[in-house]
Amino acid sequence: EREFLLLQKDAPAVTVDGVHIELEANIELPEEAKLALEMGATGIGLYRSEFLFMNREQLPSEDEQYEAYSSVLKTMGNKPVTIRTLDIGSDKNLNDEATVAVNPALGLRAVRYCLAHPEMFLTQLRALLRASVHGRLRILIPMISHMHEVFAVKQYLEQAQNELMAEGYSINDNIELGAMVEIPAIAIAIEPFLKELDFVSIGTNDLIQYTLAVDRVDDEVVNLYDSVHPAVLRLIHMTIQAGDKAGKHVAVCGEMAGDVLYTRLLLGLGLKSFSMHPQHIPDIKQIVRHAHTNVLRTKVAKTLNHAIAIDLDEVNAS
Ligand code: PEP
Ligand code: MG
Numbered sequence: 001e002r003e004f005l006l007l008q009k010d011a012p013a014v015t016v017d018g019v020h021i022e023l024e025a026n027i028e029l030p031e032e033a034k035l036a037l038e039m040g041a042t043g044i045g046l047y048r049s050e051f052l053f054m055n056r057e058q059l060p061s062e063d064e065q066y067e068a069y070s071s072v073l074k075t076m077g078n079k080p081v082t083i084r085t086l087d088i089g090s091d092k093n094l095n096d097e098a099t100v101a102v103n104p105a106l107g108l109r110a111v112r113y114c115l116a117h118p119e120m121f122l123t124q125l126r127a128l129l130r131a132s133v134h135g136r137l138r139i140l141i142p143m144i145s146h147m148h149e150v151f152a153v154k155q156y157l158e159q160a161q162n163e164l165m166a167e168g169y170s171i172n173d174n175i176e177l178g179a180m181v182e183i184p185a186i187a188i189a190i191e192p193f194l195k196e197l198d199f200v201s202i203g204t205n206d207l208i209q210y211t212l213a214v215d216r217v218d219d220e221v222v223n224l225y226d227s228v229h230p231a232v233l234r235l236i237h238m239t240i241q242a243g244d245k246a247g248k249h250v251a252v253c254g255e256m257a258g259d260v261l262y263t264r265l266l267l268g269l270g271l272k273s274f275s276m277h278p279q280h281i282p283d284i285k286q287i288v289r290h291a292h293t294n295v296l297r298t299k300v301a302k303t304l305n306h307a308i309a310i311d312l313d314e315v316n317a318s
Contacts, residue, residue, distance in 0.1 A: 008285060011285070015288055016290065017292050017294055019272065023042055023284055024046075024082070024276075025275065027044060032278065038278075039279065040282065040285065043076065044081040047084060050084075050088045065127035072135075080138055081138065082201065085139065086113070086121070087143065089110060091216065111144055112149075115149065143206070144193070145185050145186060178249075179197055181239050183206070188238070198248065199250070199251070200249075201251040204254025205255055208254075212229060227259075229309070230308065230309065237269045250272075255276075258276025260287055261312060262312075269300055290318070
């Protein structure tokens, strides 16, 4: 059966009612881009750049980062490559900084950390902009909660761009900028963010953690980590609807997107772009190719309105 799924790699991810679905890959190392292509990924939906920074003595230089980002862009050709800026400080940490924050998940992590360490952030942005000439780059900012963070990021991008132009580098002028939706606040008040950004990507791993106040790495409360809690589903639904209305691309790149249990549910919530570990793409594609989005939308809308908890068996029964 595995072989059958692999043979399907070039078959389009289109539902029974003709809706095209993007199946992109999450990667942690540049080398994994090849696997993504082998599994039929239509792009890279999340390259977690922090893995370039972890478990080492010194930070990666601009040139080293440029090489890593370029290699992914070159491998993927004209397919989009979403590179997330450094997301450290909570469940992932730099070597020299064991977390001392009182509550690291609510502390100086991800974009907050980058804005507090502008040299480091500018180095990464310069490397990204330089690499942009090799393909279709999307820059993804993690843990955005405030509009002023978006403006600050844009300012650093402009600074990096001005520096590079003055130094004679060329830069792709079609780079897209997006944010992770992983803090409930931004899902609830998403419209101004969609005005300033080209796309958003929902990080369900953190979105669930922050919505339910359940630590994603604490085994003691794992039974409360509920991916299908109605509040979580409503936040995902609101984000997708607002994105559709604004004409902006919305993806899900948390673990939910690569879990066959939730594929039909996410299609029913209106999702058209899934990003996951490359190995999961063939199985998810199989489900997509048998799904009828209109039927699923009706089914899911009904339960969203009144259910205390969604009946996954009902959604997954064809
Ligand atoms: C997420 O939070 O869902 C996500 C994709 O990012 P990470 O798991 O790296 O925090
Ligand atoms: Mg996250």
